Amino acid sequence: MVSSSSVPGTEPRKVTIHDVARSAGVSRQTVSRALNDKDEIDGTTKQRVLDAARALGYRPSRFARGLVRQDTTTIGLVIPDLLNPFFTEVAAAALEAARSRGWHVVVYDTADTAEEERGTLQVISSQVDAVVGYFSCPEDEVELFTRGMPVVLIGREHRTARFSSIRIDGEDGVHAAVAHLVARGHAQIGMLDHDGRAEPSIRREWFTAAATSHGLDAGMVVGADQSADGGGAALRTLLTTHPDITAVLTFNDIIAIGALREARRIGRSVPEELAVIGFDGLQLGAVVEPPLTSVALDTRKLGALAIEQVARLLTGVNPLAADDLVVRAELRLAGSA
Amino acid sequence: MVSSSSVPGTEPRKVTIHDVARSAGVSRQTVSRALNDKDEIDGTTKQRVLDAARALGYRPSRFARGLVRQDTTTIGLVIPDLLNPFFTEVAAAALEAARSRGWHVVVYDTADTAEEERGTLQVISSQVDAVVGYFSCPEDEVELFTRGMPVVLIGREHRTARFSSIRIDGEDGVHAAVAHLVARGHAQIGMLDHDGRAEPSIRREWFTAAATSHGLDAGMVVGADQSADGGGAALRTLLTTHPDITAVLTFNDIIAIGALREARRIGRSVPEELAVIGFDGLQLGAVVEPPLTSVALDTRKLGALAIEQVARLLTGVNPLAADDLVVRAELRLAGSA
DNA sequence: AGCGTTCACGTGAACGTTCACGTGAACGCT
DNA sequence: AGCGTTCACGTGAACGTTCACGTGAACGCT
Numbered sequence: 249m250v251s252s253s254s255v256p257g258t259e260p261r262k263v264t265i266h267d268v269a270r271s272a273g274v275s276r277q278t279v280s281r282a283l284n285d286k287d288e289i290d291g292t293t294k295q296r297v298l299d300a301a302r303a304l305g306y307r308p309s310r311f312a313r314g315l316v317r318q319d320t321t322t323i324g325l326v327i328p329d330l331l332n333p334f335f336t337e338v339a340a341a342a343l344e345a346a347r348s349r350g351w352h353v354v355v356y357d358t359a360d361t362a363e364e365e366r367g368t369l370q371v372i373s374s375q376v377d378a379v380v381g382y383f384s385c386p387e388d389e390v391e392l393f394t395r396g397m398p399v400v401l402i403g404r405e406h407r408t409a410r411f412s413s414i415r416i417d418g419e420d421g422v423h424a425a426v427a428h429l430v431a432r433g434h435a436q437i438g439m440l441d442h443d444g445r446a447e448p449s450i451r452r453e454w455f456t457a458a459a460t461s462h463g464l465d466a467g468m469v470v471g472a473d474q475s476a477d478g479g480g481a482a483l484r485t486l487l488t489t490h491p492d493i494t495a496v497l498t499f500n501d502i503i504a505i506g507a508l509r510e511a512r513r514i515g516r517s518v519p520e521e522l523a524v525i526g527f528d529g530l531q532l533g534a535v536v537e538p539p540l541t542s543v544a545l546d547t548r549k550l551g552a553l554a555i556e557q558v559a560r561l562l563t564g565v566n567p568l569a570a571d572d573l574v575v576r577a578e579l580r581l582a583g584s585a
Numbered sequence: 586m587v588s589s590s591s592v593p594g595t596e597p598r599k600v601t602i603h604d605v606a607r608s609a610g611v612s613r614q615t616v617s618r619a620l621n622d623k624d625e626i627d628g629t630t631k632q633r634v635l636d637a638a639r640a641l642g643y644r645p646s647r648f649a650r651g652l653v654r655q656d657t658t659t660i661g662l663v664i665p666d667l668l669n670p671f672f673t674e675v676a677a678a679a680l681e682a683a684r685s686r687g688w689h690v691v692v693y694d695t696a697d698t699a700e701e702e703r704g705t706l707q708v709i710s711s712q713v714d715a716v717v718g719y720f721s722c723p724e725d726e727v728e729l730f731t732r733g734m735p736v737v738l739i740g741r742e743h744r745t746a747r748f749s750s751i752r753i754d755g756e757d758g759v760h761a762a763v764a765h766l767v768a769r770g771h772a773q774i775g776m777l778d779h780d781g782r783a784e785p786s787i788r789r790e791w792f793t794a795a796a797t798s799h800g801l802d803a804g805m806v807v808g809a810d811q812s813a814d815g816g817g818a819a820l821r822t823l824l825t826t827h828p829d830i831t832a833v834l835t836f837n838d839i840i841a842i843g844a845l846r847e848a849r850r851i852g853r854s855v856p857e858e859l860a861v862i863g864f865d866g867l868q869l870g871a872v873v874e875p876p877l878t879s880v881a882l883d884t885r886k887l888g889a890l891a892i893e894q895v896a897r898l899l900t901g902v903n904p905l906a907a908d909d910l911v912v913r914a915e916l917r918l919a920g921s922a
Numbered sequence: 923a924g925c926g927t928t929c930a931c932g933t934g935a936a937c938g939t940t941c942a943c944g945t946g947a948a949c950g951c952t
Numbered sequence: 953a954g955c956g957t958t959c960a961c962g963t964g965a966a967c968g969t970t971c972a973c974g975t976g977a978a979c980g981c982t
Contacts, residue, residue, distance in 0.1 A: 262655075262937095262938085264937090264938055264939085265938065265939065266938085274961080274962085275961070275962045275963075276938090276939080276940090276962090276963090277940080277941090277961075277962060277963080278960085278961060278962075280939075280940065281960095281961090284940090288959070288960060288961075289959095289960065289961080290959085290960060290961085293960080293961085302732060305732075305733045306733065307710065307732070307733040307734065308711065308938080308939070309652065309937080309938050309939065310648075310651075310711050310712055310713075311647075311648045311649075311651035311652040311937080311938075311939085312648075312652055312937070312938035312939035312940085312967090313711060313938080313939055313940075314647075314648035314651075314939090314967095315646065315648035315649055315652055315937090315938080315939070315940090315966090315967045315968065315969085316938090316939055316940045316941075316966075316967050317939085317940065317941090317967090318599075318967085320711075320712070322691070322712075329677075330673065330676060330677040330680060331673065331674065331677050331868065336667060336668065336673050337668065339667060339692075340666075340667040340668050340694060343667060343692060343693075343694045344694065344696070347693070347694070347696075347701070350708075352691050352708075352712055353691060353692055354659070354689050354690060354691050354692075355676075355680060355690055355691075355692045356680075356684070357677060357680045357681065357684070359681070359684075364684070371687075371689075373644065374645065374647050374650060374657075375647055375657070375659075375689055376647075395639060395642075395644070396642045396643065396644040397644065476871070476872050505872055506872075508874075509872070509874050512874050513874075531668065532869075532872075534813075535813050535842055535843075535846070535869075535873070536872070536873065536874075537845075537846050537849055537850075537873075537874075599967095599968085601967090601968055601969085602968065602969065603968085611931080611932085612931070612932045612933075613932090613933095613968090613969080613970090614931075614932065614933080614970080614971090615930085615931060615932075617969075617970065618930095618931090621970090625929070625930060625931075626929095626930070626931080627929085627930060627931085630930080630931085645968080645969070646967080646968050646969065648967080648968075648969085649937090649967070649968030649969035649970085650968080650969055650970075651937095651969090652936090652937045652938065652939085652967090652968080652969070652970090653936075653937050653968090653969055653970045653971075654937090654969085654970065654971090655937085
């Protein structure tokens with residue numbers, strides 16, 4: 249029933265197109281014709297070839313095929329953590345955009361470690377035609393391993409002309425968020441920033457500018473670990489230092505969701521006693537109660553844009569300029585603010 | 586600065602190892618040695634080759650390389666919807682298990698449509714060495730396109746000997762869940778089943794058996810669309826028909842989370858006035874409030890098991906039998922019941 | 923001085939397909 | 953009957969690497 253390769257000790261010597269040809273009493277080319285549904289082959293011969301191929305357990309080599317007809321495009325998608333809902337959405341969007349072009353996507357989850365990221369970089373160039381993704385290591389290291397390949401970075405500014413990157417522009421969105429809170433009468437607005445990186449986040453800069461423009465104190469900021477628990481803990485810290493805060497913006501939705509949960513635990517009703525506005529606009533925000541108000545970005549557009557740019561870089565025609573590689577995040581009102 | 590391939594009209598004629606060799610004044614083999622960090626090459630020569638390769642924008646063909654050294658394994662992971670948290674976790678687990686073996690994973694999101702699933706089946710065999718995933722189309726159709734490849738199905742019983750499948754065994758877990766509810770004094774327990782398929786789900790059968798064994802009415806079941814909104818709507822329906830219900834089991838966590846949200850909306854406190862127990866044990870359950878009690882399965886083990894079986898099928902040694910391809914789901918208590 | 927060994931290369935073959943082209947037999951038309 | 957065309961194949965070459973092996977020069981030892 250099962251092929252002979254399942255017998256221990258028998259190494260599964262590859263069965264090639266020649267074996268099928270010999271078995272069916274035809275030439276390689278005829279086998280190729282039968283398998284690829286080409287013309288110029290007799291019906292009975294075709295069936296005989298197909299039977300022989302099945303009997304031998306024949307499978308064409310994707311390498312040999314790829315070598316001669318250079319038509320399949322495969323891109324590598326590198327993300328730090330597929331379980332992080334933001335990257336889940338980005339990955340889903342990239343997969344969708346790639347599929348609509350008939351491309352294949354190899355996904356690498358670097359487990360948020362520099363070590364795995366380096367490991368991925370080392371093997372990726374021999375597996376794909378282009379790379380889309382998020383890297384935390386220095387640019388020149390990425391450059392070293394992706395030489396000659398199109399690379400599109402996501403959500404990270406790049407410095408060298410070697411890369412493209414999709415920029416997330418939340419400046420107006422954050423301004424709108426602060427304006428919305430002010431209009432609702434909030435005068436003490438804090439922020440739960442991301443504390444993972446060395447420099448302050450650009451999202452915090454947007455918050456600072458917006459708060460300042462309304463004459464508010466922009467200094468009520470604490471860093472949060474990028475998780476729901478981190479968001480809860482950060483809110484606790486923030487409220488200890490600044491008990492009069494009535495609204496918070498957060499670095500992203502995960503942190504905001506943790507803040508929502510913490511607010512319920514300490515008995516602050518949302519949005520009446522504490523307004524919460526996240527960033528990213530994840531689908532996850534619709535599942536929690538109250539639904540999360542967020543400075544939302546269109547992750548599908550983000551993925552589509554990245555793939556579009558890869559396509560242009562691969563063909564070499566009219567790659568998009570930095571100004572066109574922007575996804576704008578806009579305030580989307582829901583229950584939490 | 587950028588290669589000449591970016592000039593419109595210039596088709597990017599592939600630069601091969603020969604071009605580099607000629608440019609550096611050496612042979613192909615020496616180029617190969619330089620690029621692959623092999624011995625038997627002089628330091629200066631190596632540098633000269635590397636410089637030439639960079640200047641020409643040379644990138645080795647993965648097809649040619651793969652053809653001659655048959656060492657890379659690539660598997661295809663097929664899932665209906667990456668944004669469904671269950672499949673997100675399965676995908677993450679499979680990626681992790683594959684990475685630890687140095688395998689590459691091509692991910693196909695079939696968008697929950699038969700059409701995309703068929704499209705994926707048609708192309709997948711020429712791209713990967715084995716397939717792991719979830720298919721909704723008939724087995725013989727899967728068989729047709731995956732001829733000769735190892736195939737491991739997830740969360741679906743298979744009928745032919747041609748496939749392996751990972752079975753999810755929640756019988757004991759569901760029994761424990763019902764026993765837990767009974768111990769807490771619940772006498773009217775309903776279920777929110779999945780209504781997507783023709784046949785009743787096996788999870789419902791487990792519920793029926795468990796409820797019956799405790800002398801309870803096992804008939805209070807309604808189907809729910811597989812989404813949070815679906816779960817909310819189904820709970821509403823169920824409580825209309827059976828207002829005296831004090832606890833519900835659900836087909837999965839997504840539905841349970843919708844039920845939690847609906848309970849809050851109609852003013853039933855959880856778990857005091859309505860106990861909710863989900864199925865799957867997703868990480869998502871820890872984010873909602875109260876945290877979700879669930880008949881939890883170990884998705885990492887699920888992914889690891891699938892990859893392990895693929896490895897055994899590929900080498901042909903000791904494939905696991907059906908009895909070993911089981912992931913048991915166990916009751917995990919949290920706040921909602 | 924003689925000879926084995928190492929170094930730093932190069933050359934032909936092979937991996938398993940598809941493409942371009944060639945070819946004999948059968949067919950159809952005048 | 954003669955000849956062009958179609959049908960159903962087959963054959964050599966090519967895709968771009970790496971592997972196995974070959975080779976001349978330099979080196980080191982007695």
